[in-house]
Amino acid sequence: MSEIREKVDVCVVGAGHAGCEAALACARMGLETVIFTVSVDSIALMPCNPNIGGSSKGHLVRELDALGGEMGKNIDKTFIQSKMLNVSKGPAVHSLRAQADKAEYTREMRKVLENQEHLTIKQAEVTELLAEKLETPDGLATKKITGVKTYTGAIYEAKAVVLCTGTYLKARCLCGEAITYTGPNGLQAANYLTDSLIKLGVEMRRFKTGTPARMDKRSIDFSKMEEQFGDEKVVPFSFSTNPEDVQIDQVSCWLTYTNEKTHEIIRGNLDRSPIYAGIIEGTGPRYCPSIEDKVVKFAEKERHQVFLEPEGLHTNEMYVGGMSSSLPEDVQLAMYRTVPGLENCKMVRNAYAIEYDCINPGQLYPTLQFKAISGLFSAGQFNGSSGYEEAAAQGMIAGMNAGLFLQGKEQVVLDRSQAYIGVLIDDLVTKENFEPYRMMTSRAEYRLLLRQDNADLRLRKIGYEAGLITKEQYDYVCKKEELIAKEIERLENTKVGANQTIQKFLESKGSSTLKTAASLAELICRPELSYELIEEIDKERETLSDDVIEQININIKYDGYIKRQLKQVEQYKKMEKKLIPANIDYDDVSSLRLEARQKLKKFQPINVGQASRISGVSPADISVLLVYLEHLRHNKNNQ
Numbered sequence: 001m002s003e004i005r006e007k008v009d010v011c012v013v014g015a016g017h018a019g020c021e022a023a024l025a026c027a028r029m030g031l032e033t034v035i036f037t038v039s040v041d042s043i044a045l046m047p048c049n050p051n052i053g054g055s056s057k058g059h060l061v062r063e064l065d066a067l068g069g070e071m072g073k074n075i076d077k078t079f080i081q082s083k084m085l086n087v088s089k090g091p092a093v094h095s096l097r098a099q100a101d102k103a104e105y106t107r108e109m110r111k112v113l114e115n116q117e118h119l120t121i122k123q124a125e126v127t128e129l130l131a132e133k134l135e136t137p138d139g140l141a142t143k144k145i146t147g148v149k150t151y152t153g154a155i156y157e158a159k160a161v162v163l164c165t166g167t168y169l170k171a172r173c174l175c176g177e178a179i180t181y182t183g184p185n186g187l188q189a190a191n192y193l194t195d196s197l198i199k200l201g202v203e204m205r206r207f208k209t210g211t212p213a214r215m216d217k218r219s220i221d222f223s224k225m226e227e228q229f230g231d232e233k234v235v236p237f238s239f240s241t242n243p244e245d246v247q248i249d250q251v252s253c254w255l256t257y258t259n260e261k262t263h264e265i266i267r268g269n270l271d272r273s274p275i276y277a278g279i280i281e282g283t284g285p286r287y288c289p290s291i292e293d294k295v296v297k298f299a300e301k302e303r304h305q306v307f308l309e310p311e312g313l314h315t316n317e318m319y320v321g322g323m324s325s326s327l328p329e330d331v332q333l334a335m336y337r338t339v340p341g342l343e344n345c346k347m348v349r350n351a352y353a354i355e356y357d358c359i360n361p362g363q364l365y366p367t368l369q370f371k372a373i374s375g376l377f378s379a380g381q382f383n384g385s386s387g388y389e390e391a392a393a394q395g396m397i398a399g400m401n402a403g404l405f406l407q408g409k410e411q412v413v414l415d416r417s418q419a420y421i422g423v424l425i426d427d428l429v430t431k432e433n434f435e436p437y438r439m440m441t442s443r444a445e446y447r448l449l450l451r452q453d454n455a456d457l458r459l460r461k462i463g464y465e466a467g468l469i470t471k472e473q474y475d476y477v478c479k480k481e482e483l484i485a486k487e488i489e490r491l492e493n494t495k496v497g498a499n500q501t502i503q504k505f506l507e508s509k510g511s512s513t514l515k516t517a518a519s520l521a522e523l524i525c526r527p528e529l530s531y532e533l534i535e536e537i538d539k540e541r542e543t544l545s546d547d548v549i550e551q552i553n554i555n556i557k558y559d560g561y562i563k564r565q566l567k568q569v570e571q572y573k574k575m576e577k578k579l580i581p582a583n584i585d586y587d588d589v590s591s592l593r594l595e596a597r598q599k600l601k602k603f604q605p606i607n608v609g610q611a612s613r614i615s616g617v618s619p620a621d622i623s624v625l626l627v628y629l630e631h632l633r634h635n636k637n638n639q
Helices: 017-028 057-067 071-078 102-114 193-199 260-268 291-297 329-336 388-406 420-430 452-465 471-493 500-508 520-524 533-537 546-557 559-577 594-603 608-612 619-638
Strands: 005-007 010-013 033-037 051-053 079-085 095-100 119-123 126-133 143-150 155-157 160-163 172-175 178-180 204-211 214-216 226-228 253-257 305-310 317-321 347-349 352-359 376-378
Touching: 010 017, 010 143, 010 388, 017 033, 017 102, 017 119, 017 160, 017 388, 051 057, 051 071, 051 388, 057 071, 057 095, 057 388, 057 420, 057 452, 071 079, 071 095, 071 102, 071 388, 095 102, 102 119, 126 193, 143 160, 160 388, 193 204, 260 291, 260 329, 329 347, 376 388, 388 420, 420 608, 452 471, 452 546, 471 520, 471 546, 500 533, 520 533, 520 546, 546 559, 559 608, 594 608, 608 619
Parallel strands: 005 155, 010 033, 010 160, 033 119, 160 376
Antiparallel strands: 051 095, 079 095, 126 143, 143 155, 172 178, 172 352, 204 352, 214 317, 214 347, 226 253, 253 305, 305 317
């Protein structure tokens, strides 16, 4: 029998949030791309929470959109409630979060993929990676990817492969003593690819995550819960979405709480939980614990928040946020029915935990290419992260870099001062992560610079140079930057005196009067004033768009803090520019401690900045390394 054999540029394995972004990036760069999925119906599936964004995750979506990604556009088309979080705090931590209509989100993303030029969707399980030996000058990459093989024996020859397998590799779902060997939502698991990866020398891990039950809306008493509304004025996720298009009627979410009775049932049945009975092998996410974990680890807490969120406009399923569990079905029902409003609830889907294989991401470059396998990239939960947004952001970088790799161009590395995406990837590839990684604002040292509102100003150019942003979109950002700078300069140079009109205006706004002349910028710096509020005493201003005005306000009000952080970035950049040769022999670096030597060999950092962030490498080790690198440079110059 003749075998099926096709030639493409890129194979993307998995069509979750990472796979969609990776495949779209490659195809939009003009590369013939095929995306594999165990089920076409699972494209961009939301197996857990029905929302996009949230604290720090909203930043990732905005950055992804600025680079040319699809997630922001897709949620703008399919959201049913939207809310800007942390508005009582500074702009650095403002973060957008939107409830999605799950079915519509999947349907819309599938439509985008199906109509994308150079992209083919294939329902098939990839069981084997094809590779050949490779001799490289740096001695790191020992193999080169040549394609993939499916369960039916079809071979797809490819110059690059992006692995986005999510939670499907050797997946099993646990609900008490009941174990099903499937992926999320009962979809087929991928049971063979792990063995192929191990044969290629890839170090694997076992992680777990979980999801709460889904309830029949008709069985819930919402009168015992607090109604949660969306924002009156909706802010879109995508920079290319017209704000007028997202001002829609929104659905409500609901807040309730667990109580001591809930906790008693959980404590009394811990021996039946696969987590505490030792049945689960994988490590779970610390920042998204199951309800049994919360009750055990926070024993002093009398109650925990529970959010009831609609799964869509055309279903009665409600997501029970905050109560993921792997307890048996009978315990789950008893536990849920102690929560106010859920006394008579009916479960449509049980809560469950899911275990799956993933990799140690220390095997990756910051480009998300494997160090030892040329042309093999990976993204998402396969890399040991958690969350749709983290996955999509990695998918974009992996896909973009696979494209640049094939085009023979320099690959993109976003550093910690450029983007939350840079922080996410840097943390994954330089730190020992023994649990699913979740993005948080506290992880970003330069978060005042990395706000969600300026993601386009920071990253549009990179997306444009990679061929993922149009000339029109890039020109708009350049013009926006120019308008902001010009208007701030005008405000700094426009003075107002302590005359009666100005004093009267200031008093009307609850602001202290002037003793001497002040610039309009100085007035905007006052907490009670803003660019919009001083309009009546600023007669020379031109009409500007809301997004430009937002940047003017923030840049003026936080000017001192921004300048201080920019100075910190300067110091950081100096370390990032000190490159480490790929073929460095750390055994040759005298005075380097044994632990540091072992860690540096393992992670193979590309620069001194990255080396300094590896756990177990001390500032003293970095000083030794700097001296050694200077010695190497001096010898090279003298040759």
